[in-house]
Structures are given as structure tokens and as C-alpha cells.
Amino acid sequence: MxxxxxxxxxxxxxxxxxxxxxxxxxxxxxxxxxxxxxxxxxxxxxxxxxxxxxxxxxxxxxxxxxxxxxxxxxxxxxxxxxxxxxxxxxxxxxxxxxxxxxxxxxxxxxxxxxxxxxLDGVPGPDRLPGYPRPTWTSYFRQLGEITRGVHDVRGPGFGPVAAPVYDTWSQAVTESLRQIAADLEGAGLEAADLRRAAALAAERHDVLDEITEPRLLTGDLWTVNTMLAAEAPVPTVTGVLDLDRTWWGDPAADWTIRMASRKQDERLAFWESYGEPDADPAARWRSLLYELRHLGAVRLEQHRLGQAAAVRDSYAGVAAVLAAALTGPLSRVV
CATH class of the missing domain: 3.30.200.20 (Phosphorylase Kinase; domain 1)
Structure with a gap:
């Protein structure tokens, strides 16, 4: 062979x-x-x-x-x-x-x-840059439609699809933060900031538990997990793959939502098909907790990939988000 x-x-x-x-x-x-x-x-x-x-x-x-x-x-x-x-x-x-x-x-x-x-097609990161940037709106509009369809799926409880399943959203978020912190500590890294984030999630469980209906989260859907048609005149999604980090929870906690929100560029078209995100004070505070979880998971991945400088730099980013979550109007210091 x-x-x-x-x-x-x-x-x-x-x-x-x-x-x-x-x-x-x-x-x-x-x-x-x-x-x-x-x-x-x-x-x-x-x-x-x-x-x-x-x-x-x-x-x-x-x-x-x-x-x-x-x-x-x-x-x-x-x-x-x-x-x-x-x-x-x-x-x-x-x-x-x-x-x-x-x-x-x-x-x-x-x-x-x-x-x-x-799956036929070309990986998104390889094909998308070959299109004029104004046509990228077509891609992000499709991504918004795909994500909306997934988020509309209702589940039996909160947490990873395969288990463990929790009765409340605050339990799922808190345990996830604690688990990431334990993994970082097990790898010899400092994780007091993620422990603080977990304590804050437990303390303000009432804000997290405003989310009462578990929805399916893609966990990792973005450009790297899509396939595009090789010859289409505009970016056209032909495949989605590697949805292995799926969760039941608040759609706003999804990695896809995080990435769609990071820049005010062509990706604004995502919201045209997905729908506008919730912007009330409780939702904004929850988004800070979700960002802390994302940053903790990214730090763990950076360690796994041997990116020592990126791991060191991650602490400043977590500190800034944690400070905002601790001092925001919905928070009590823990």
C-alpha cells in the first residue's frame, strides 16, 4: 500500500x-x-x-x-x-x-x-482567500443560516451531548471551567484565573440560569470546519465537518457566535441570516463568562500544540475579561 x-x-x-x-x-x-x-x-x-x-x-x-x-x-x-x-x-x-x-x-x-x-470541495481556509473580499458576505450569510438551523435543535439537558448532562446551565458552565482549570494545573500551568471564573459562575448562577431551554451548540464551527465548492462564482459551502465539541446550552456560548462577533467586517452578513444577538445586560454579562471559557480552552490547546509564548500571553487577555465580569453591574465580587 x-x-x-x-x-x-x-x-x-x-x-x-x-x-x-x-x-x-x-x-x-x-x-x-x-x-x-x-x-x-x-x-x-x-x-x-x-x-x-x-x-x-x-x-x-x-x-x-x-x-x-x-x-x-x-x-x-x-x-x-x-x-x-x-x-x-x-x-x-x-x-x-x-x-x-x-x-x-x-x-x-x-x-x-x-x-x-x-466530502467534495476545498477546505474553507484554502478556498475563501481566493475570492474577492466583497463576495465573502455570501459565505458568512450561509454560515449564519447553518448555525441558526443547529441552534434551533432542542436538547434534554445541559452540557456535552454524550454526557455528562446537567439539570441547569450554570452547572454545565461552572463544571466546564473547573475542568479546564484542572487540566491546565495538571499540565503544570497556573489556572487561578480560570478557578476564579468558575467561582464567579457558581456565585451568579441566577444569571446563567435565565437560560432554561438547552439548544444544540456546534462547539467549533467556523471557516476551518467548512468545505467550499472549487469553481463556484461566489463562496459556496458544500460541507461541514468535525463537529466534535457539541454542547447543549445557550447558543450565545457557541464558538461560532464568538467568532462572528469578533470583527466588524464581511462577517456582519452572518447576522442577516442568523438573526441579531441578544444585547440586554444579562446577556452581555453571560458573554463574558463564555469568553473566559473560550480563552481557557484556547490556552489549553496552545499548550497542547507547544505554543509557549501564546500561553504566556493568554493570561493578560483572561485578566481583562475577568475584571470586566467581576466589576460589571450584574456581578458581586467573589
């Missing part, structure tokens, strides 16, 4: 699999031999291969989760969370790859893996 892997340092978080693993999985799942496998550089968590299989007209994708011992508690079993979310994503099913097989047995390899259909 022709086999191409990305060369990474031995200590890199993303670890390859072998040609033998690909071959054995292909024979078990598809009943056919793999003839070529190329590792894709998409994503920074799972390890992904485009696999050509004997007798099939189209390639498949094999995605391998990190070994369990390498996963942080706040990022544990993300692939299983993604799989558990699929029954709730019929609203965007035409845009998503289909699952051919999911295997959590660790029989052939000591990692969870998915085999999925191949």
Missing part, C-alpha cells in the same frame, strides 16, 4: 498510525484492501487520512482520536461526542460526511476511530 504521513516531532500531540493499521481497518470495515493512504493536515486534534480502497470509486476518510492517556479531561472522547450528536444534525445532514463505521473497541488499534465518506 502507498502510504504518506506528515512528519512531526516525536513529542507532537497528533500521532500517526501505521500502514498496517489502515490495511486491517479497511479489510474489517469495507471488506477490501486499501491501496493508498495520505495523511491530511486538517485539524489539530484527531489524525486524519484520505484512503483509496480497491474497487471503490471514491476514497474514504479514516479519523483516529488521540490515545486515551493523551487526552485532557475537558477534551475526553470528543469523537464519541461527535458520533452521539449525529441523530440531532438532520438539519444539516446533506452537508455532512456519512459514517461508514465507528469503533471504540480498541481491538485493532488502541484509539477510537471513524471511517467516513469523502
Amino acid at each position: 502507498e502510504f504518506h504521513r506528515i512528519e512531526r516531532p516525536a513529542q507532537a500531540f497528533q500521532q500517526p498510525v501505521t500502514a498496517g493499521h489502515i490495511s486491517r481497518i479497511s479489510r474489517r470495515v469495507l471488506g477490501r484492501d486499501a491501496v493508498a493512504a495520505v495523511e491530511l493536515g486538517l485539524g489539530m486534534y484527531n489524525t486524519t487520512y484520505k484512503v483509496t480502497v480497491e474497487g471503490l470509486d471514491r476514497p474514504v476518510v479514516m479519523r483516529f482520536a488521540p490515545e486515551p492517556a493523551r487526552q485532557f479531561a475537558s477534551e475526553r472522547e470528543l469523537m464519541r461526542n461527535e458520533y452521539a450528536t449525529l441523530p440531532y444534525l438532520s438539519v444539516i445532514a446533506p452537508l455532512m460526511p456519512r459514517v461508514v463505521a465507528a469503533d471504540w473497541s480498541h481491538d485493532l488499534i488502541g484509539r477510537d476511530y471513524l471511517v467516513q465518506t469523502w
Whole structure:
């Protein structure tokens, strides 16, 4: 079998699999031999291969989760969370790859893996810059429509789709912040600021618990998780992938909403199809808590990727947001 892997340092978080693993999985799942496998550089968590299989007209994708011992508690079993979310994503099913097989047995390899259909198109970060910027509004308008459809899905409780599920939104937010802080501390990093954020979430649970209806959050949807048509005259979304950080909660807490709000540029078109965000004082205060959670998760990812300077710089950003949350009109100092 022709086999191409990305060369990474031995200590890199993303670890390859072998040609033998690909071959054995292909024979078990598809009943056919793999003839070529190329590792894709998409994503920074799972390890992904485009696999050509004997007798099939189209390639498949094999995605391998990190070994369990390498996963942080706040990022544990993300692939299983993604799989558990699929029954709730019929609203965007035409845009998503289909699952051919999911295997959590660790029989052939000591990692969870998915085999999925191949999505046509070009990764968003590669194709979008090739269009004139005025046409980007079309892309962000589509992204707003996709996100609105996902956020309209109602759930059974708060927290990660695969579990644990909490009775209240404040519990889910508080526990998430505590878990991120524990992961940072376990990695030898200071996390007193995230501990303070968790304490603030618990203290002002009443503001968080104004959110009483759990909605489905994409968790990570933005340009990097979309595929675009190769030749369309304007940016046209043909695929959405890697929704492994899905949550039940307040749509305003979604990563997509955070990214759509960060700049006053072409992405303003997002709100034309999504709808205007809530801007009352309670919603603005909750957004500060959500930003603290995002910044904590980003710090953990930066550490995982060996970006020491970015980790150091993260503390100033968290301090500024935490100060705003602690001194805002809806807060009491804790």
C-alpha cells in the first residue's frame, strides 16, 4: 500500500498510525484492501487520512482520536461526542460526511476511530482567500443560516451531548471551567484565573440560569470546519465537518457566535441570516463568562500544540475579561 504521513516531532500531540493499521481497518470495515493512504493536515486534534480502497470509486476518510492517556479531561472522547450528536444534525445532514463505521473497541488499534465518506470541495481556509473580499458576505450569510438551523435543535439537558448532562446551565458552565482549570494545573500551568471564573459562575448562577431551554451548540464551527465548492462564482459551502465539541446550552456560548462577533467586517452578513444577538445586560454579562471559557480552552490547546509564548500571553487577555465580569453591574465580587 502507498502510504504518506506528515512528519512531526516525536513529542507532537497528533500521532500517526501505521500502514498496517489502515490495511486491517479497511479489510474489517469495507471488506477490501486499501491501496493508498495520505495523511491530511486538517485539524489539530484527531489524525486524519484520505484512503483509496480497491474497487471503490471514491476514497474514504479514516479519523483516529488521540490515545486515551493523551487526552485532557475537558477534551475526553470528543469523537464519541461527535458520533452521539449525529441523530440531532438532520438539519444539516446533506452537508455532512456519512459514517461508514465507528469503533471504540480498541481491538485493532488502541484509539477510537471513524471511517467516513469523502466530502467534495476545498477546505474553507484554502478556498475563501481566493475570492474577492466583497463576495465573502455570501459565505458568512450561509454560515449564519447553518448555525441558526443547529441552534434551533432542542436538547434534554445541559452540557456535552454524550454526557455528562446537567439539570441547569450554570452547572454545565461552572463544571466546564473547573475542568479546564484542572487540566491546565495538571499540565503544570497556573489556572487561578480560570478557578476564579468558575467561582464567579457558581456565585451568579441566577444569571446563567435565565437560560432554561438547552439548544444544540456546534462547539467549533467556523471557516476551518467548512468545505467550499472549487469553481463556484461566489463562496459556496458544500460541507461541514468535525463537529466534535457539541454542547447543549445557550447558543450565545457557541464558538461560532464568538467568532462572528469578533470583527466588524464581511462577517456582519452572518447576522442577516442568523438573526441579531441578544444585547440586554444579562446577556452581555453571560458573554463574558463564555469568553473566559473560550480563552481557557484556547490556552489549553496552545499548550497542547507547544505554543509557549501564546500561553504566556493568554493570561493578560483572561485578566481583562475577568475584571470586566467581576466589576460589571450584574456581578458581586467573589
